[in-house]
Amino acid sequence: MERINILLTGVGGQGIITMGKMIGNAAVNAGVKVLVAETHGLSQRGGSVQVHIRIGDVIAPLIEKGRADFIVGLEASEVLRNLSYANKSTVFILNRQTIKPVVPSVNAPDIDAVVEKLQAFSYYIVDGEEMAKDAGNPKGSNAVIIGFMLGMGFFGKIPREAFEKAMITDLNRKCLNAGYSQALTAKNNGGSRPAITR
Amino acid sequence: MMPKAKFMIGNEAIAAAAIHAGVSVAAGYPGTPSTEIIENIKRLGQDVYVEWSINEKIAFETAYGAAISGGSGLVAVKHVGLNVASDPLFSSSYTGINGSLVIVSADDSSMWSSQNEQDNRFYGLHALIPVLEPYDVQSAYDLTMKAFEISRRFHHPVIVRTTTRIGHVRSRVVYSDDHEPQRGRVVKDPSTYVLAPENARNDRKKQLERWHSISDYLASLCSYDPGEGDAIIITGGISYSYVRETLDETGIHANVLRLDATVPVPEKTILKYVNGMKRVLVVEENDPVIEMQVADILLKNGIMVEFHGKDLIPMEGEMTFEKLKGGLYTFYGMKYEGSILQDEPLTPRPPALCPGCPHRSSFYDIKKGLSRVSMQNSFFSGDIGCYTLGALPPFREQDAATNMGSSLGISNGVFRSTDAVPVAVIGDSTFFHSGMEGVANAVYNRTAELIVVLDNRSTAMTGQQPSPSTAIDIGNVCRAMGVEYVETFDPFDAESGEKSIQNAAEYVKNTGKPAVVIAKRACALEVLDKIDSETPKAYVDQDKCTGCTICYNFFTCPSILPLSNKKATIDDSCIGCGACVEVCPFNAISVKGEKPVGWDEAWNA
Ligand code: SF4
């Protein structure tokens, strides 16, 4: 199978390790090889966190710089901290959320400023927070985004059932499905660079 | 054997292998990236005695004690933790053991959560203990099993060395859960285990004999992927995975020798595979441990080849494709074009103390208390834990933090050379790990210093493992050691906290003796773990808020955010701890909502 390199970025405490686990479990459910490299320890305390997911015919755990197929920002601005992993065909998936760094006199980055820097790339913005809340699970934006990526066909041949099985709770499954239908709507609306809003 | 498969991290694979191999006593001290090994043995190993010891030395001695009794012992620590256990480590190699002793050293290449990236394979060379190095998650399972087998067979300790991308990578692992814990029985053999000079000299001879037979045995612990041409790549550990994938992808048909035992590198193996080759590239993460041994073997045997290692593969940081390809391509006369894009972060984002963390309140109280006696610019001798984050703005209350327990020794030296009263800041778990000795020294040698113990009832940074402070009262320990001034305060009670700090600082200045102040309140995450129902929430009264910025710029709870008019607001991440209420000089913050059942008890555990 072809290799898929997915870099998850975000802020410690956002559920990024869980997100990596969910995608990993789905791949395992589908009998596809997967490696998930996590960051534990100090950086989990509200700092920048990355999780590397490599799917397919892979042996080493970390993605090579310039070789990420997808970069996900569970906190939108964190993708820019990891831009060196991108190449010109990398697709960015941004959660519509930015978080103020815990540094005096530094404000939360503006999502428009993030988008401005991504003009040369394909990117999608997903209302993860809101959709998760609507689905009854305020912490479920990670599952929403997985659903969205699934709907866009970003996980190759790993089927939807494998993801449904990988969701531990029904609420997460609801989030997954919400993201999935959002992707279908986005696809139907077409456009080379659709920014999804509701 | 009933093989099963599960998606797990390397540390769980090591735990599963230890149980499968019959470990009966496992001990460790929490430290990233090793923590989940002991946690998982605790969770999965029903008949295994598992403990969080007070420090790595005790953990080591515990596993060793089991092993000299014929049992199967395991000790799992992070790389720097093995420094703390290095004394018994060397001795264990002299005496050998009756059962099996496996030492897992989890090294943190790239320093994701550590003060250095020391390469603990050197301990193997130094103490004459073989080092097995997994190259992926499955091999972490397989080689841990192998380590127990070698240890029992040769009556010698064995080190399993992982790095972050083994222990914290998740992958499908085939494993077995059959096991029979191998327990010991009392063995009395003082001529081996009492390392008095005469015995030690005898042991030394036997140690070297064991070392040589182990070296021979390890010759089989490698794998050779034949390629084409007269160049060979010698590698081991996680680097192998990068080498293999790169060669497969680029179609370079190199000969590859993977060593699963990287200490000692078996001479036979090297001679066998390097024979006939003209060029050698050693690829390894961190230090040139394989490289030095291979170079030595080639030199001794008069073999002349073009030889590369750390001249092409960087020593700094963990192995990546970029590092490998940079070196490998040069070795093959090609050029590696790396990523053209640069990271472009919009803001810095260092880690921060959690919402409701009592350390934040302590740092706030300490600073205000000290400024009452003009000591706010004291030297803050820090230590290792979540509270090391107190080094960052706005607090800047850690001027040095180098190793577990460092706060007390360093503050003593600072005081001796400057006569300025320092402030030592240490956590409760670190206090029991290696801080108590420093307190004893301060009493014995009369160090004029203010010692602040941040007692949050847990070993928080590694995931809230229980701390000895829940069983032993730190104040009583200090009093028993002769500290005359001991006081405890609640960091959420800002006024009394400031007062406690002020009084203690005055006492130190007046008497020239050490004083201990204990800030006692549970780790916020530990509290949240105990509470099932919804927590209260804090609100800012927009009429009362003046936009003074104190709560978000000087107290900096992550839940408190500035609005565009500089007034404060509080978001959903607030846990309702109430610590910010007193911080606001205009009484604009209040907490609303019912206290959940067990709330006060959890905070005051
Ligand atoms: S884990 Fe506990 S001690 Fe560490 S920052 Fe969070 S609340 Fe504070």
Ligand code: SF4
């Ligand atoms: S009550 Fe105040 S200090 Fe506590 S978490 Fe909420 S905002 Fe932060």
